[in-house]
Amino acid sequence: MTTRTTIRIPGFRGDVIAPDHHDYDDARAVWNGTVDRRPRLIARCSGTADVAAAVRYARDRDLEIAVRGGGHNVAGAAVCDGGIVIDLSAMRAVSVDPVERTALVQGGALWGDVDHETQAHGLATTGGIVSHTGVGGLTLGGGIGWLMRKHGLAVDNLVEAEVVTAEGEIIWASASDHPDLFWALRGGGGNFGIVSSFRFALHSVGPIVIAGPVFWPAEDTTEVLRFYREFVTDAPDELGNIVKLTTIPPLPVIDEHLHFQPTIAVASCYAGPVEDGERAVRALRQFGKPLLDLVGPTLYVDHQSGLDATVPHGWHYYWKATNLTGLSDEVIDIVAAHAHRATSPRSYAAMFHMGGAIPRAPRDATAYAGRDVDHNIIVHAAWLPEQDDTVRAAETAWARAFLDALQLHRAGVYVNFLDSDDDASRVREAYGDDTYRRLADVKAKFDPENVLHNNKNIQPRTPAQ
Numbered sequence: 001m002t003t004r005t006t007i008r009i010p011g012f013r014g015d016v017i018a019p020d021h022h023d024y025d026d027a028r029a030v031w032n033g034t035v036d037r038r039p040r041l042i043a044r045c046s047g048t049a050d051v052a053a054a055v056r057y058a059r060d061r062d063l064e065i066a067v068r069g070g071g072h073n074v075a076g077a078a079v080c081d082g083g084i085v086i087d088l089s090a091m092r093a094v095s096v097d098p099v100e101r102t103a104l105v106q107g108g109a110l111w112g113d114v115d116h117e118t119q120a121h122g123l124a125t126t127g128g129i130v131s132h133t134g135v136g137g138l139t140l141g142g143g144i145g146w147l148m149r150k151h152g153l154a155v156d157n158l159v160e161a162e163v164v165t166a167e168g169e170i171i172w173a174s175a176s177d178h179p180d181l182f183w184a185l186r187g188g189g190g191n192f193g194i195v196s197s198f199r200f201a202l203h204s205v206g207p208i209v210i211a212g213p214v215f216w217p218a219e220d221t222t223e224v225l226r227f228y229r230e231f232v233t234d235a236p237d238e239l240g241n242i243v244k245l246t247t248i249p250p251l252p253v254i255d256e257h258l259h260f261q262p263t264i265a266v267a268s269c270y271a272g273p274v275e276d277g278e279r280a281v282r283a284l285r286q287f288g289k290p291l292l293d294l295v296g297p298t299l300y301v302d303h304q305s306g307l308d309a310t311v312p313h314g315w316h317y318y319w320k321a322t323n324l325t326g327l328s329d330e331v332i333d334i335v336a337a338h339a340h341r342a343t344s345p346r347s348y349a350a351m352f353h354m355g356g357a358i359p360r361a362p363r364d365a366t367a368y369a370g371r372d373v374d375h376n377i378i379v380h381a382a383w384l385p386e387q388d389d390t391v392r393a394a395e396t397a398w399a400r401a402f403l404d405a406l407q408l409h410r411a412g413v414y415v416n417f418l419d420s421d422d423d424a425s426r427v428r429e430a431y432g433d434d435t436y437r438r439l440a441d442v443k444a445k446f447d448p449e450n451v452l453h454n455n456k457n458i459q460p461r462t463p464a465q
Contacts, residue, residue: 011053035076056168070134124205141416149356155186163193187368206300210277218262245339246348321417
């Protein structure tokens with residue numbers, strides 16, 4: 001008979017999972033299957049008090065801390081070797097106040113949890129493009145999604161946050177309470193505390209929206225991108241668009257003869273009346289000779305989860321990304337030349353149209369620093385776990401070469417798109433010098449010992465600096 005290790009954390013009511021626990025391998029697995037780390041302990045919290053107890057336990061024993069919300073970070077920040085994972089994945093409650101139009105969301109919730117509860121009241125907030133993404137990680141880095149041009153980023157909709165500090169204290173941060181911390185949380189990542197609850201502002205959305213992708217053959221990429229550049233110039237704020245350069249996914253709604261055919265797609269979501277949305281996307285749908293048009297009235301929750309099957313848990317992923325100064329002919333030529341060089345049919349490049357409400361927010365209101373860019377692009381290499389190192393090497397080389405080719409057109413980077421080999425210089429690139437210094441000051445106040453450093457780290461600023 002095997003004796004299982006029993007570890008007790010004072011004041012902790014959740015599950016404590018050690019390496020000999022039958023759930024250990026599942027509990028340490030994250031979305032990116034390339035991440036294979038073995039923590040000493042996983043503390044699966046049942047509530048905020050457990051989070052605080054786990055922090056104090058780790059501090060008392062000088063244990064490395066990783067924080068898991070949705071576990072979706074491509075760099076694998078949610079798990080560490082030899083330390084403790086403070087796991088919020090059991091904390092997924094969402095409570096909607098339809099009168100005040102707010103939602104209180106626990107730190108382990110996924111965006112699918114939020115959409116499920118808020119759409120019951122015809123409400124939503126900006127939250128990702130994949131429903132199994134965690135609320136915490138996406139929000140703390142800024143939070144881009146389909147609704148951002150109309151309703152702002154996720155951080156623009158954050159009203160207050162319950163935070164467990166690096167000392168294990170529980171505080172609330174808002175515009176009136178700890179405003180410096182509140183500013184830093186909105187874009188500065190998981191550097192300043194563990195957010196156990198978020199309160200978001202909600203907006204009327206759906207339940208039916210005009211949404212979906214239009215696909216053209218890959219050889220039409222240059223022409224489609226040049227049309228798209230003009231199409232989005234006067235696009236209404238309600239219209240969110242994402243360009244995806246990929247192969248057609250093998251989804252049940254798509255005829256088999258189109259599966260994995262190289263393509264350029266423009267996916268849209270209109271955050272307004274269906275009739276207005278149909279007019280807004282008409283020119284897009286009529287351009288050229290599309291292979292496939294899946295735009296139409298759809299439930300917002302279905303659109304939010306429509307890409308889930310194309311990026312499942314456990315596949316191997318590698319990202320490179322940058323903001324773009326614009327879509328010049330030169331940028332379009334670079335994108336067209338590199339996008340379809342991937343050898344894996346699961347790899348893709350995606351370009352997000354920014355603008356709208358994003359640049360209209362006060363520049364110093366949040367730590368998110370990419371408000372003035374028109375587009376950002378992510379080069380997303382993906383391959384199956386059973387494929388060998390030859391495939392991995394080819395896909396990662398493709399992503400790096402793509403980013404290198406865009407060097408002269410880069411304008412910062414979205415911090416949530418940084419991978420594990422993006423160093424401190426790229427973190428500074430995400431914020432710029434002034435915002436980084438201000439973040440470093442807040443870090444020095446709330447985490448001077450840099451306890452929370454398994455993230456895209458902001459170093460605490462010392463008086464000498």
